[in-house]
Amino acid sequence: MAHRFGRANPGSSSVTRADAVVGVAERLRVAVDKLRFELPVTHVYNPLDYAWPAHETYLRRYAGGRKRVLFLGMNPGPFGMAQTGVPFGQVNAVRDWLRIRTDVGHPPNEHPKRRVSGFACQRNKISGERLWGLFASRFGQADEFSREHLVMNYCPLAFLEGSGRNRTPDKLPVTEQAALFSACDEHLSEINKILRPEWVIGIGSFATRQAQKLFPGENPRVGRILHPSPASPAANADWAGRVTTQLQELGVW
DSSP states (O other): OOOOOOOOOTTSTTOOHHHHHHHHHHHHHHHHHTOOOOTTEEEEEOHHHHTHHHHHHHHHHHSOSOOSEEEEEOSOOTTTHHHHSSTTOOHHIIIIISOOOOOOOOOSSOOTTSOOOGGGOOSOOHHHHHHHHHHHHHHSSHHHHHTTEEEEESOOOEEEETTSOEEOGGGSOHHHHHHHHHHHHHHHHHHHHHHOOSEEEEESHHHHHHHHHHOOSSSSEEEEEOOOOTTSGGGGTTHHHHHHHHHHHHTOO
C-alpha cells in the first residue's frame, strides 16, 4: 500500500521546517489510521491522534532548523510515548526537561490493562529516563540539545495483545508490515528532506535496519547505538557510558 504524502517545501518564506515536519506527521497520522491489524493484536494506540497537542508541541519547539543528528526509535511504548505523545516519553523528562505538559486524551479502543493516564502516569519508562537523562547530562538544556539533534520514532503506533502484552512492529505479519512500513518509510524520507541530517542513529537494531534500507548510501550516514531498554542486559551496565563511547567512535560526538 503506497501513501503519497507530497513534498514539503521548507524553503518557502511562509513555511518553516517545524511547520513542514508537523505537516508530514499529520499525513502519517492519517495514513496509519487507515490500516487494520489482525490477532494477536487486539488494540492499536496512535498517540498522533489522542496525544496530538503534546506531539505537535514537541515538534514545533524542537524540530525547527536543520538537524545534524536524528535519533530514531522503533515505536511508542505503553508507558512512554503512548502516555505523553513524545518519543521515549518518560513523564518526568517530558514535563521537566522538555517542558511539555498538555492534556492527553484516550485511544478509542483502550485496553483495560493499559489505560492512558497521560502526565499522571505512575509507571516509569526506564528507556526514556536513560535516553533523555544522557542528553540532559551532556547538553544541560533541551534547547541546546535540539540545536543539532532530534529524537523521533520510525513507527507511530503501539500494538497490544489481548493479555496487554506489547507487540513490536517487527513481530507483525509480513503483509501488515508492508502497508505500515510503506507509510513509515515515506514519512522518514520526507523528514530527511526537511531536516537534512548528516546522521540517522538507530536506537537498537530494528530502527537501524529500517534506516539502512531507506538510506543505503552516505547521505545521511546511518549508525546504531545500544537500546536503553532494561530488557537488554547490556543496557543495565553503564548504558550512558557505553552509548557515549559508541557515538564518539562513530564521529557523531
